[in-house]
Amino acid sequence: MYYLNFDLKTFIDQYWQKKPLLIRNAFENFEDIITPDELAGLACEEAVSSRVVVTKENDWQMIEGPFEDYTQFGDKNWQLLVQALNHWHPDSADFINAFRFLPDWRFDDLMVSFATPGGGVGAHIDNYDVFIIQGEGERHWTVGDKGQYAPKNNDPTTPLIEGFEPIIDAILQKGDLLYIPPGYPHQGQTITTAMSYSMGFRAPSQQELFSEIADNLIDNAIGLKRFTSNSEPTQPSQVSADHQQGMMALISEFASSPTHYQAVLGKMLSLNRFELDICEPQEVYRAEELDDYINQGALLYRIGGLKLLQLESDSVSRVFINGEAFEYPEAIAKNVTQLAEKLSFDNEQATLLLQCSATKALILTLLNRGYFYFGE
Template structure:
């Protein structure tokens, strides 16, 4: 069981998306979620997103996985990064649960790093919120204030920057945690063999929202209303200011209509950037199969990384799962809320869920999609 050793309410009020903070001993008696050897083995898998970052004089080399071995990298100046550990390592779900004071739709992934002395990625700025938790070993972190920073080697496409003045300068030890909001430069350098865990939270950009809205309108063959005007400018070559504003008002009209944006947001925000470990059964489950499994004492699990989201004040009764909408009757809303809130269900809880035919039907569909599975 993982529990954070700080005042969450104070954090959300004073720090969340505002400024970085160091929290010493955030996880008392913290133990690593995975061993370095297990992490190295995961990075050998084709379906797991991984990379090695090699530190070079004033530069870094990125090598994408999967990897067959690591002998080529030597004993120092490199680190292995594995994305979305929570998709492939079920034991990490309790760790993720400790951060669910931030809504699920923001959650991106749990990234894990094994680093040798001297390993790091250089000074950089991220466009997402991140919590960095130290496991075994020590890493030296510096965090700077928001500002204008020159990109590394004058490359405008890189998140790396030349340098910054630190406002936080600390050596993280086991159980310590840094929170860094978007836009704050930071850099970590490994002092001893070390394991680190990064919990990332993302939010959509204007560009992403516009793109998703356009795709949704095209798919639904909607948004076909055309611009009309009551007058035309005297100059044939002119687009008047009022016409410009009225054209853009067509977009505002769509953005203000829940029927136009709710399904788009639900589908968009329930998707993952990284591959899920879908557990689709070889043969489709039936209602009798579900009853049999639960009678035999089975537990019910949600696959790692899967998001089940509901929209407040939704125009329909539905949940969004991995980019799809699943409708349900209002009578089982409490059951659906339980499915959304929990990663696993003991045998008694699972038995309660299937007592209602409509809940059992929804659960059957989620099981056959490979989004839930039975286990011991």
């Protein structure tokens, strides 16, 4: 099991989305979640998002996976990055659980890095919160303060920046954690062959929110109310301030109605950026078969990375899963909340859930969608 070795309330109050923080020995007796060979094997798969970053003099080369051979890269100055390990590696579930003091909707993915000496991605700025946890080996991390930074080599298309003055300068060892909020420049350089883990947490931008709202309006043929006015400007070429404000009020009127925005948010926030390892059954489950599996001692698991989200004060009894709303009778609200809160259920817990016919019907749907599965 993985447990964070610091006070979570203090972290939230003083550091979360405010300023960077280095925590030594944040995980006591930390053990790597995956071996380098296992990680390299995952990066051979077409469905897994992976890349190799090669460090060159004053530059970096990025090569997209999948990969069949790594000998071409030599024994230094490169690193392998695999996104969304939690989607493909069930053993990462305990590690993910340690960070669920933050809401599931924020969690993006667990990225894993295997880096050789000299490997790194250069100084850059992310637009999301990240926790970097050091596994085997050592990496040298520097973090700068917020500010205006020139793009690397004056290239406006690159995410890399020129140098910065560090406010954190440290060598991370096994179990150490570095937290970096959005907007703070940082850079990692590998000292000895190393494994490291990046937990990314994202929030939607205005652009993303407007895009989702627009898609929802079009898909559901709603939002057709038009602007009307009580007066007109005296100059025919003028768009009056009242008219401008009245038109924009149509947007705020829609955006302030829970009936409209809750569905948009629920679907948007329950989606993943990276492909899920959907576990569709070879044959469709039938309701009567579920009891047989449980009687044989089966456990019930949620696939890695799947988000089950409920909106507080939702206007409808529903749970959002992978961009879709699943409505349910209010009588099983507690069972649905349990499904959303837990990543797995032992045999006794699963037995209790399946005793309710409405809950069983929902679980049957999720099993046949490949969102849940039975295991030992």
